Amino acid sequence: MFVIAEITLQHQFFPDCVWRDATLLPDQNTSEAMRRLGLSLVASGNVWRIYGYAPTGRTAFLQYCVSQDACSPFRFWLVQQSTWLLAVTVLPGDWKGVLGFSSQRITADRQMPGAMIMGPAQAQIAPAIATGEICLYPADLLSRQAFTVTLLARATVWEYRLIPRGQRRLQNPQIVDASGQIAFNPASIHSGDDDGQNGWVTRSTSAITLQQVPPQRFALVDIARTQTQSGRSRQQTVMSVLPTPAADRLFTAYCADQQPVSVMYVYV
Incomplete structure (x- = not known):
C-alpha cells in the first residue's frame, strides 16, 4: 500500500493552524473511480490521505491513471461543519459560495508540500453543503504527493x-x-x-x-x-x-x- 496523495487542511483561526473541523467528500465520479481502482480516503486529524495498492508501485499506478483519463481529476468537496467559520475567514471579494483548489495551481513548483492557491471552482455545479472544491490531477501526482490547503483568519x-x-x-x-x-x-x-x-x-x-x-x-x-x-x-x-x-x-x-x-x- 502507498500514499497516492496527502492533503493537509490549515486555518489560521485554529491553534497551530490545525483545521480539524472540515471533511473531504469525493464527488460521484471520483467515488466510482476510487472503487474501481481500489483507493481509500483516510483522515488523521487535519491530514487526509488517499491510499492505493498495485504490485507495480505508485508511479506505474499513476501512469496508468493518466493513460485512462488524463483530463479528469480526483474531485473532493470540502465540507465545513461549523457555519460560523466562514464569517471568520478571509474570502476573496468575488467569492460566490465554493472556493477552488487544484494541484495545477500551487505557489511554487519546488515547494514541498505544494501550497494550493485559492481560486474559482472548476465544477459547474456543487452540492449545497460544499465550502470548497479540491481537484487532484493524476499527472500532477507523479511529481508531487503532498499538498496544503490554507485559509486565513479575518x-x-x-x-x-x-x-x-x-x-x-x-x-x-x-x-x-x-x-x-x-x-x-x-x-x-x-x-x-x-x-x-x-x-x-x-x-x-x-x-x-x-x-x-x-x-x-x-x-x-x-x-x-x-x-x-x-x-x-x-x-x-x-x-x-x-x-x-x-x-x-x-x-x-x-x-x-x-x-x-x-x-x-x-x-x-
Missing part, C-alpha cells in the same frame, strides 16, 4: 463597552495590551442609544486577527484624574482578563469604512 476592530453594574465609578477607563502591540482609543461615554446600556466605549486603533483561543493579554485599568503628590496619576487594574469575541458572534457591527467590528460587553 481581522476585526475590537470594541469594548464598559457597563457599570456595581458601586465602582470609573473615572478614566482604558484598555491596555500587555504586549504593547495593540492600542485602544480613549474611552468615551456611551449613551446606550443602540442597546439601552449606558457606560463607556473604546475601540482598538487597528484590526486584530481572530483566533479560536485568543491570548489573554488585554486588561481594563482606571486612571484617576487627580495626581498624587509625586505628580503621577494613580492607576488601578479593574479587570486583568477581558472577554474575547465569541465564535457565534465574531462581529456584529461595522466601522464607517465597512471594516467589521467585534463588540464585547464588560460589566463592572
